[in-house]
Structure formats: structure tokens, C-alpha cells
Amino acid sequence: MTTTRPIATARMYRRCLGAHLRAALEYEADFWILVVASIMMQATGVIFLGAVFARIPTLAGWTLAEVVLIYSLVVIAEGVGSLCFEGTWYLPWMVNQGDLDYTLVRPYPVVLQTMSGAVGLNGVGNLLTGGLLMAWSLSRVDVDWSPLRIALAVALFLSAVLIKLSVTLASTSACFWVFGASFMLPTALHQVGELAKYPVSVYSAGIRVALTVVIPFAFVSFYPAAAVLGHGQDSWVGLLTPLVAGYCVVVAGAVFRRGLRRYESSGN
Amino acid sequence: MAARAYLCMVKVSARTVLTYRANFVLGLFAVFFQLLAMLYVWRLLLESGKDFGGYTWPQMKAYLLVAFVTSSLVSAYGDFRMAARIRDGLVSLDLVKPVTYQTARFAETVGRAALELAVTFAVAGSIALVTGGIPVPDLPQLLLFAVSIAAVVPLKFLVVYLSTLLCFWTQNYMGVAWARTSLVALLSGSLIPLVLLPSWLQTTAMLLPFASLTATPAAIYLGQATGGEALGLLLTQAGWVTVLWVAGRLVWRFAVRQLTVHGG
Amino acid sequence: MPAATMAVMPVIEARELTKVFRRPDKSEGLRGSLRHLVTRRYTTTSAVDHVSLSIEPGEAVAYVGPNGAGKSTTVKLLSGILVPTSGEVVVGGIVPHRDRIANARQVGVLFGQRTQLWWDLPVRESLALLRDMYGIGPADYRAQLARFDEVLELGELLPVTARKLSLGQRMRADLAAALLHRPGIVYLDEPTIGLDIAVKDRVRDFLRRLVADGTTLILTTHDLGDIEDVCRRIAIIDGGRIIYDGGLDGVKDTFARERCMHVRLTTDVDPQSVAALLPDAEVTPGGSPGEFTIRFDRFVLTAGQVIATASSLAEIDDLLIDEPAIEDVVRKVYSGELELEPAEDGVGAGVGA
Ligand SMILES: Nc1ncnc2c1ncn2[C@@H]1O[C@H](COP(=O)(O)OP(=O)(O)O)[C@@H](O)[C@H]1O
């Protein structure tokens, strides 16, 4: 019983997502526009890095291949978010419109119904670019790939994605406390997260601390990459990524649940 | 007669800009954090002593701030409303109004641009002060810069307008907007000074209208283009505005013909 | 609550249920938002105000009241969508807002104003998702679809994307979605709103069968026809308070007394002369000469008498008898104009609040 529950829950999630994916794929032109556009967005960042590293061997002690790994982690986390959890972004709109009503009378967790409620096809472009960048980077970096290190990399990178998703959920859940449809916090935070596309060591101490402990975006890319690459004496910090991820998931879930108690539907 | 109608639109749009403030602030936020990252990265890069197109740190700061201003202009999301009206067929209601559609949208853009300019210059100025100042050109050069910034408004409007017209053929404006944003960032020089790009990209950028959006005002501000050369750049801007304006009218006419053929 | 009515265990039990909404009291624009940040003033509305309801298994209760009375809010409290500000609610032994998943399995909810179908998916796809969420077996699912097809002609809607359904089609599909898992307790909030007569009849027919099968039903509606067809007990709410809870007959007898007829005569006739001929009715002149509105008690006069009197004065050009609106009763009940006798068939508790 206890073992089949999570599997059934996950299967149901895939069912919801799959239904939306099929609906989204009906407009083939849209699919291509979104995929091409998201690839172009990520490509500009890569071109920037290429232009910079054409003139300098390292940035704050990081080589191009290493920076690309950091960069690709953010791109992949965003891609997973768009493709599989895009509904999270619609939470403020749903709360404002009273659209959570029916999700509250179905026997499936509200948070999962919300998160699976939309598909962002741009995620496909992000995952393609991010995957290619990561593959390119990992083939270049100077790392001894023991099975243990591979397992470590997988664990850390999955945790990194979880952190990004949790921050998004927690920030969109803040809409339960704020009135008004034009709710800007999640998008604004997402922009802050873009800072993590570069080694956080380039920033001032204040920003570095903020990205580490206040909103742990540095654990989405910089610290796990450092740990896997064994880069610098502080690289052990990256081993904390799964702990940080666990903390973020718990906090995000709690914020959502507390918020849901305040849900007021809408008065037509 | 018509001129008064457009003037009225400018005023109304300037007054209603507050209804778009959420989107405006959001757009500003997006560009702001990119700016922040860029400022840190470039300070580090230039401290390394390597040559980056001859830019000094204060010059690069000035460049990034000019790029911040030009990227924030004409971003108050009138385009999303226009895209939605095209997609839902509501645009056919606009066809019967006694004003030129393109001019009307431009009038609205101008109304909002005033506030956008004020806010972005205030933000850019504060950042310049906080980070230890940037070089300021002499008065004649400053005037040329002002003209080049003024030209960015119609030019950027036309780039956005033309891409929004694509909605007559495609459903998804989001993707179109992203693609345009990326293209503009790369080829206007707002991502990185064009001289630092591979030469084929530089050439491409120079042959297209995008360089007039950021590279031109930046070059004039930094005094990289003075006198005749600066005037030449301004003329290029004017040329692109003319060409794209005509292109906009042509595409519109074509799109509308399609619309009426298919019965809206 | 008299002890005698507690013979059967109620399946829905609300005690002093209250929901207070708090909205920020801010004026328009940026100035208003800023001022709100400083002063933090709120306006509060008691949408549901100490409501007590006790409903037995298999009962069908009409829940009526004017717009904004608190009907939808009550349904949301009973179904666990909203957490009450105070008071208690127990449905089938479960506190709905505390144990939402268990509650979801026993109740079916429909809000006529909004759909639960996935907007971009075909109806069939939405139903299949619900089937999987509720864990309905394939045979049962097929049986249910067949049943819905029979009464609601669901079959033709299955391949259509929800976005493209007309209001009537949408409501039929939504009914199927709400009842797919055979809930024993059903809340329907205005399931016939905006429907044309044909669809309305079909929905009513469907609801009758539902009740006949032993489903406990709370039905919110503006339409007297729905109520008469389906329910025997009626609860009236206004301003968040229950003002009547009892048998339908008690309301109907009183309510059906007054009739209102609009008459247009071909020639101009003095209202006084009409009034003189109908001393027991109230005659008011209409918008143009020859038009009258005549109100009368149907136990004193018949419609035929009124028409005969009017046509004795001049030829009748046009005639309209107002459909008695439940909202009129509610308003009258509230202002004390109507005397309601407690129901005699014993379900309800009489005049509450
Ligand atoms: N989510 C909400 N937020 C604020 N006020 C609400 C909300 N829902 C309902 N109300 C208010 O509560 C009152 C009752 O609403 P409702 O239950 O929808 O009435 P009904 O369904 O009887 O028309 C109304 O005054 C309405 O404006």
C-alpha cells in the first residue's frame, strides 16, 4: 500500500501532463516557434560566453567548459520546469480567478493538479540546448569519472532541479497572501535566478550570500558544479545540495499548504 | 484633423501607462538583473588587463547603461494586446476606425515612451552614481546622443510592430516575442559590443536595422563616432525608420487582405 | 433542532457555519495601493452567517436565495473548498476541509458558472483523467458513460474540445464529470443557469433519477421549475442567514397566491374604470395608454375573470402573465410580507434564524 501510493501518484501526474502535451502538440507551428525561440534565447548567452572566452582563458578562475556546465544546469532546470511543471506559473492567476475550486474536490493533491496543469513547449528547446551544453562541457572538463562521481553528479544535478522548482512554487504560492492578479514576485525572482548562470564568485559578497542562503539559486548551478568538478577548496559546499533541496521542497510545500488554507475562491 | 486624433492617442496612452505599470516594472526587472550580472562580469574581465575592444571599465559601464536604456524602451507590452486582438479577430473592429492602424499604434507607443525614458534614465543614472560614475560627453555630442535615442523609439516600435504582425499567420505570439528579443539582443549590441562578436556576425548586424538600436546610441555617447560619422549613423537610423515604416504598411495591407478574404 | 428529527443520522451537518471574507479597502490606482500599504484597512462581508443545516441521506434540498445571498459560499464550505471562519461542518463523518481527499471520493460538485473540464482537451480526455484520478474501473466507467449518454446524450460531446462547447453542451458534460464516480452526496450550484428549455428539461429529468436512486442532493437554483421537479425541502438564505427551512409546499401555497398580469388594450381606457371593475385587484397604469399591470390574489380572482373583465372594456391586444420568480418570495419572506407556515410533512424545522 505505502509503496504503490507514490507510484500511482507519479503515474497520475504523467497522465495529466501527457494529456496537456498532446493538446499542446496539436498546433505544430506553435511547437516549432517555441522550440526555436527558446533555443535562440539560450544561444545568445552561449555566444556571449564564447566571445568573452575568445579573449580570456578563465573567468574568476573558471574555464569556458566549467562555466558552460554552470550555465547548462540553469538552462536544464528551467527546461524541466517549463516542460513538466509549467502549471506552477499559473497558480497566481488560478487563485485570483477562483480556479482552484474543482481541484479541491478531487482525490489528488491540489499542488500536483496545479503543477501539471500546463505544458511549456519552450522547455523542449531548453532541454535540448542545456543537454548539448552539458554534454559538451562534461566531455571537456578535467574530471576522473569514477562510478561514485557519476552517481554524485546525478544526485546533485537532480537536487539542483528540485531547488529551482521549489523556489518557483514557493514564490508563486505567495499569491495566497497578496491580492491582485498582476503578481510579479515569481517572475522577478526568476530573473534573480538568471544571476546563477555565471560563477557566483564574480559577484560581491552581499549578492553571493543572498544567492546562497536567502534564495539558494547558487545551489541550482554553481555549488553542485563545483562539487562535481572538485573546483576550489569550497567545493564541498556543493555536497549539501541534496540537503538544501530537501529543505526547499519542505518549505515550498508548507508555504503552499498554509496558503491553501487562506484560499477564498472568488465571488463571481 | 487626423493629426489631432493621433495627438489625443498619445495623451491618452501616456495617461493610461499606469495600467501597464506591472508589465513595465517586470520588463525593467528582467533587464535590470541582466545588467547587474553583466556589470560584475565585465568588471572582472576588464580588471584582468586583457583587451576587450579597447573598452575601459568606465566606458564599458557607460555602454552597458546605454544598452539598458535602449533595451527597456518600447517594452510596455502594447504588443501583447495587439497580438491578442489579431488572434481573436477583434482587429477587424480596428479596421473601421478612421485612423491608420500603424500610426495609431505608434502614437500609443510615443505616449508610453515618455515615461519609459524618464524611469530608465533615472535608474541608469542612479546606477552610474552608485558604481562610481561614468564618462559624460560634451554638449554637442550629448545632443547627438539625444537624437539617436529619440530615433530608437520609432525604430524599436517598428521592429516590434512588424514581428507582432506575424500573428496574422501564427497563433503563438510568445514564441515570436522571445525570438525577436534574442535576435535584437544579439544583433543590436545590447548583449555584448558588436566589435567583440565574430566578424561574420558583426557584418550581419551592420547590414540589418538592429545595430541602430543600441550600437549607434552607444557609439555616439562614448564618442567613438563624432561629427560626420555620427551624422552618418543618425541618417542610417532615419533610413531604417523610413524603410521599416513602409514595410509595415505593406505587410499590414497584405495581412488585412488575407483577413478579409478568409472572412475574419 | 428538535430531538424528534434526529431519528436518522444526518449525512450533512453544519452547525453555526460562518464565512467572513476580507477584502483590502483600497481605492483605484497607484495612490490607492500605496495608501493601503500604510493603513491596511479591510472591508469584511459575512457571506455565510451562522448557518445550521442538517440533511439526511437521500434528501433533496433546494437551496435558494437572491444573488449574493451566500448560496455558493455555503456549497464551497460544505464541499471543503473554503475553510470556515467559525462553526462546524461534518459530511459523511468527515470534516471536508480537513480531509479533502476522502471527502472528494464521497461528494460530487458542480458550479454552473464555471466548468471543471480541461479547457484545451476533448471531453473524453477530461473524463478519462477524472476516471484515473478516482480510480474507476473500466467496466464501471463504460457503464457510467452509457448512462450519461442515455439521459444527457453525452456521446456526441465526447470528441469535442471543452472550449468549443455551447453552454448547454458544457453543462451536460460537466454534470457527467461531477457524477462520474457515483458520489452519494451531490452539490449542484445553478446547474440550469442560462440553459434553454429543452436542455433544462433533460437536466431536471436526470436530477429526478439521481434522487430516486437515493443520492443526497443540495440544489442551488433561481429556477422554481427545477425545485418543484426535484426537491421537497427548501432552505431559503438571504444576507448569509437561513430565513426558512422546511417543506416546499409551505412556500408554494403562500407564494403562488399573488399573480401579476400585464394587459395591453387596443384602445385607451381609463385605469380608474378597470380598477372600478376589479375592486380586489391592484391596477397600475403601464408605460403607454391602454396598458395596465393587474395584481390579484388567485384565491380571490381567477385569471379568466380578470381577462374577461379587461376584454369587456376593449379588445385585448397583448397579454402577459409573469412567471412567479422564487426571488420574489425570498424577498417577501425576508421583509415579512409573506406568512410562511411551517411544513407539515415534517422534514424541516420550520422558520429558522
Ligand atoms: N471569494 C470571495 N471574496 C470576497 N467576497 C466574496 C467571495 N465569494 C463571495 N463573496 C461575497 O459573499 C457574498 C455571497 O456570495 P455567494 O455565496 O457567491 O452568493 P450567491 O451564490 O448566493 O449568489 C456576496 O456578497 C459576495 O460578493
Ligand SMILES: [Mg+2]
Ligand atoms: Mg452563486
